[in-house]
Amino acid sequence: MPSRLRLAVVLNEAAGSLVGSGGDALRQTIAVAFERQGIAADLNFVTSEKLRAAAEQALKQVKDGEFDAIAVGGGDGSIRTVASVLADTDVALGLLPLGTLNHFARDIGAPKDIDAAIALIAAGQTRRVDLGEANGRVFINNSSIGVYPYLVVERERRRRRQGLSKWTAMSLSALLALWRLPLRRLVVHAGESSERCRSPCVFIGNNSYDLAIPNVGARKSLDRGELSVYIAKSQSRLALAIIACRALVGLLNDVRDFRIVKGPSAEIGSRTSRLLVAFDGEVELLAQPLRYRIRPGALRVYAPPAPAPHSG
16 A cells, blocks of 8 residues: 655745635645645645745755655745745645735646645646746746836835735836836847847746737746747837736737747846846846746646647
């Protein structure tokens, strides 16, 4: 009879689902769900600031033979933190999507429901997916320069000072970011091309994003081993606002709205010595140039099999 899967589970106690539904109730729900699936799970609820240290400790315990794998509970930021610790280790990562949007979990096909997500881990199916990296910082979804990092900084400032909800603060911050509209003069080297541009937003995806309905903002594949660099062509507040509206209704056009370059690496330079850069919704101030690269198959995750590529 096979032994039980021993799982070190690191959960961000500030994740949206935990805060919104009451931590104690959800803690019990998660514990019962693991037991129901026959998994010996050690649950460790930590703050965002201690998440990386908890992941590093869990990895050490796996290497010491105390656990077989690791799971993370939280949103994309939490997954990014743990993924950066597990990159290239061959230790499998399970996902409990407890964040607000859960883009990464959606794109690999992990269920939103806690019981179903834990059942997926119990099934034991894993596959390898790519990670993006810039100047040593890993990202699971995307990185961006320009208007979005400013929006995030302003959103968090309003939440901290005014106690606003995430979405209210985001809406107000979007108006301010649009008004200020940071147009960056950049030099972008990607693939075989090199160009100078002036853009309010450069978006670097871990693999390609769909820009059309019904899958706008989603990725069909996370294992093609390529970065996708999207350079917004808009040069005015009105033009950028129109692009934002098109994005909301799934009417973006890759030729009209963006210059798109794909490849295994990219380098972005600016006249300024440092740039605000967003990684999966979290912002850092980095010295430039920004050196991006794809890390093929760097993360092993519990997930359904990858969908077969379309022919044609």
